[in-house]
Amino acid sequence: MEILTIQDVSRRSGLSEPTLRYYEDIKLVGPIERDERSGHRRYRARDLDTIEALACLRAVGVGIEDMRTYLANRARGREAAAEQRDLLLRQxxxxxxxxxxxxxxxxxxxxxxxxxxxxxxxxxxxxxxxxxxxxxxxxxxxxxx
Amino acid sequence: MEILTIQDVSRRSGLSEPTLRYYEDIKLVGPIERDERSGHRRYRARDLDTIEALACLRAVGVGIEDMRTYLANRARGREAAAEQRDLLLRQxxxxxxxxxxxxxxxxxxxxxxxxxxxxxxxxxxxxxxxxxxxxxxxxxxxxxx
DNA sequence: GAACACACCTCAAGCGCTTGAGGTCAAACG
DNA sequence: CGTTTGACCTCAAGCGCTTGAGGTGTGTTC
Known part of the structure; x- marks a missing residue:
């Protein structure tokens, strides 16, 4: 159960720190836990998984709303697999x-x-x-x- | 000496009307003459020439500042030809x-x-x-x- | 123990437009 | 002659970030 700083996540995902904060602001990810004392963001491995997926989508030019749909489909799993495939094919x-x-x-x-x-x-x-x-x-x- | 409406220019250049207004706002083009009574924009053929060139640059992803440089080079003519060529090659x-x-x-x-x-x-x-x-x-x- | 570096924080403005609201003008219709 | 239509106007907000200003926290150095 490792803890990651925003810098760690930025390096691993390729998203800039402001972008990571932005994604949290608009509730695309998170809410991310904070360090009690400093208020700094502390990411978990699960957060990183999600963010890496988003980074790939962003890299291919997928918009925010489609990212939300993607995450929702992913959460539904196999049940939404066909929709997920179609979303990706449209892109x-x-x-x-x-x-x-x-x-x-x-x-x-x-x-x-x-x-x-x-x-x-x-x-x-x-x-x-x-x-x-x-x-x-x-x-x-x-x-x- | 034909007069063109913003709609004419939009259709011929492929730039949207808001974009044409925006380019005038930021002084990338113009100032464009106005109809006395209505205040509507009246474009001349010379304006259209410039705007068509900008439309091509925009289509290839050239940013506003580079467009300004391009127009400045163009105004200088043959004298700035090498700079113009290099700007285009960089793009x-x-x-x-x-x-x-x-x-x-x-x-x-x-x-x-x-x-x-x-x-x-x-x-x-x-x-x-x-x-x-x-x-x-x-x-x-x-x-x- | 004071001073520094450094990573982080929030907030505000900028980019290059697009979209939408709300209003004006000119010609055409009933 | 009032009204509708259509093209135009300005102004403000939104998009998906990036950049920058100004401030706080932690750990290292002198």
Whole structure:
């Protein structure tokens, strides 16, 4: 029955100390026990388990409300397994879309950079060429119109 | 010399109306002319040009301060071309890193989903197997320690 | 025993927007 | 000619944290 400081938990979970305090404020975790004298947070191993799971979800861009749902499903166990799976699959689909978007963004940046590179070198032909590539990349970005 | 409403600009740039107002508030663009009677914003073609450029930068995750730098470089023209190119390349590198991170995230979500799927089906063997995959995926996520 | 470092605490403000409430103006309808 | 519709306005609060200020507690050093 080990006791962990907020620093320990921060290091092991990858969440910052303010984030850990924040998660407690909004009752996503805890309430966490406190040291009588100092008022400092004292985490238990069970708290760490939960927090590590949340850290993974956060890393994949899951929002607070979905985290609450996740914890609730987890508490219900096998009974809510199908819902849990679907929640995770929906997130996976989201990430796939973002992945495609990132590719388009990268293309745009590279083309735009080479446009300014051509300008820097004073190469008018390369500049005109790069301009066309930028226009094409912007289309893929799907942002304008 | 066409006049554009905020709605026009929103549609063409892909930025929401509140975002356009916000950008004016923080003096990233404008000040934009107003209709005498109604006080509504009236955009000119030059405004739209700037805003479209900002929309692309925003789409690729460039922050407000870097946008300011970008606009300043652009105003300086060829003279600041090298700086402009470097700013864009730095962003490209950032996106590449995020791309790799997204792959890891996607892997984690897929494995975790199949873990809960196994639980849902009550397949203990598949569950144990999926658990190992999850652990491996978490490593790649690089979040816990 | 005083002074320091260090980990922790709380509280408030900032980021880059989004959402919503509440109100104004202009044209169109009955 | 009153009213509805629609696009616009401003202002305030919310999101999910991060950053910073200002203060307390504990353990080590001189």
């Amino acid at each position: 996976a689909v989201r990430i796939e879309a973002e992945l495609a978007a990132q590719h388009a963004r990268l293309g745009y940046l590279r083309e735009k950079a080479s446009l300014w590179d051509a300008r820097d070198r004073g190469d008018a032909d390369a500049e005109a060429e790069a301009m066309r590539h930028v226009v094409a990349a912007v289309e893929k970005l799907g942002v304008l119109r | 490209a590198v950032r996106i590449e890193a995020e791309l790799a991170a997204q792959h890891a995230r996607l892997g984690y979500l897929r494995e975790k989903a199949s873990l809960w799927d196994a639980r849902d089906r009550g397949d203990a063997d598949a569950e144990a197997e999926a658990m190992r995959h999850v652990v491996a995926a978490v490593e790649k996520l690089g979040v816990l320690r």
